[in-house]
Amino acid sequence: MGSAWQWGDPRVRRRLRHPRENRILVACGAVTLLAVVGAVSRAVSGDPEEPLLLLSIPALVYFVRGQLYARQRVNGVRITEDQFPEAHRMVAEAAAAFNMRRVPEAYVVLGNGVLNAFASGHGMRRYVAVNSDLFEVGGRLADPDALRFVIGHEVGHIAAGHTSFWRHFCVSVAQVIPGVGSTLGRAQEYTADNHAYAYCPEGMYGMRALAAGKYLYRDVDFHAVAARAATDTGFFVLLVNLLSSHPVNTFRFAALADRSRPGRVL
Numbered sequence: 557m558g559s560a561w562q563w564g565d566p567r568v569r570r571r572l573r574h575p576r577e578n579r580i581l582v583a584c585g586a587v588t589l590l591a592v593v594g595a596v597s598r599a600v601s602g603d604p605e606e607p608l609l610l611l612s613i614p615a616l617v618y619f620v621r622g623q624l625y626a627r628q629r630v631n632g633v634r635i636t637e638d639q640f641p642e643a644h645r646m647v648a649e650a651a652a653a654f655n656m657r658r659v660p661e662a663y664v665v666l667g668n669g670v671l672n673a674f675a676s677g678h679g680m681r682r683y684v685a686v687n688s689d690l691f692e693v694g695g696r697l698a699d700p701d702a703l704r705f706v707i708g709h710e711v712g713h714i715a716a717g718h719t720s721f722w723r724h725f726c727v728s729v730a731q732v733i734p735g736v737g738s739t740l741g742r743a744q745e746y747t748a749d750n751h752a753y754a755y756c757p758e759g760m761y762g763m764r765a766l767a768a769g770k771y772l773y774r775d776v777d778f779h780a781v782a783a784r785a786a787t788d789t790g791f792f793v794l795l796v797n798l799l800s801s802h803p804v805n806t807f808r809f810a811a812l813a814d815r816s817r818p819g820r821v822l
Contacts (some may be wrong), residue, residue: 571752575818584740591729598679617725625678628685632663641678646707654715664691673706675713684710693770702762705752710738712751718744741801746819760812767805785810
């Protein structure tokens with residue numbers, strides 16, 4: 557696990573961030589800026605209806621984030637020192653490793669068979685939510701390193717600034733354009749994976765659960781999946797990756813297996 561003073565070094569922070577992330581963020585921000593400027597221009601010229609709808613995006617982003625946060629609070633199980641103390645310790649350790657001033661809140665939410673986790677925020681609050689089926693991997697299925705990697709990944713999103721209101725607003729218009737917002741999403745996922753790897757490298761093998769499920773993943777050869785990134789290619793593979801908010805599994809596994817190069821965004 558990386559120490560806080562290492563994370564405080566700007567060189568370490570740059571190394572953990574995918575090299576294309578900031579450039580793609582600027583491009584997405586430019587799309588939103590052009591849309592907003594166009595909306596203002598149309599409103600001034602006397603066509604207010606559609607432009608005013610576009611200019612209401614900040615309020616919409618605020619409302620959606622607030623509603624999502626409330627849903628976790630009222631329906632999820634809060635991870636605390638008394639409720640799931642081992643997981644709470646993982647969240648606190650990850651926050652300390654990334655030199656964060658606050659430990660984010662964390663929740664277990666009903667998964668209904670879906671293996672997923674996410675990080676978000678509302679106002680000054682930041683939080684992590686882990687679906688119950690994925691949480692079981694670190695608990696009942698006794699693979700704490702896998703859960704530690706997942707938590708490191710989600711806390712990494714927060715540490716890298718991916719959950720801020722202004723970032724979400726900045727990319728809001730780009731998100732509705734196929735292949736544009738999703739490309740930023742893939743770069744951010746690689747950044748979060750880099751944080752998780754720095755925090756708990758041995759936990760990367762738990763990512764096999766995303767490919768084979770929580771019961772079969774131990775039988776999966778991680779490096780065999782990673783090697784297919786060089787052989788399972790072609791137009792439709794690239795298309796599936798382009799339209800996905802997360803890198804396809806073969807690309808993602810390959811990036812974790814070979815730390816000498818960044819993950820493939822395109």
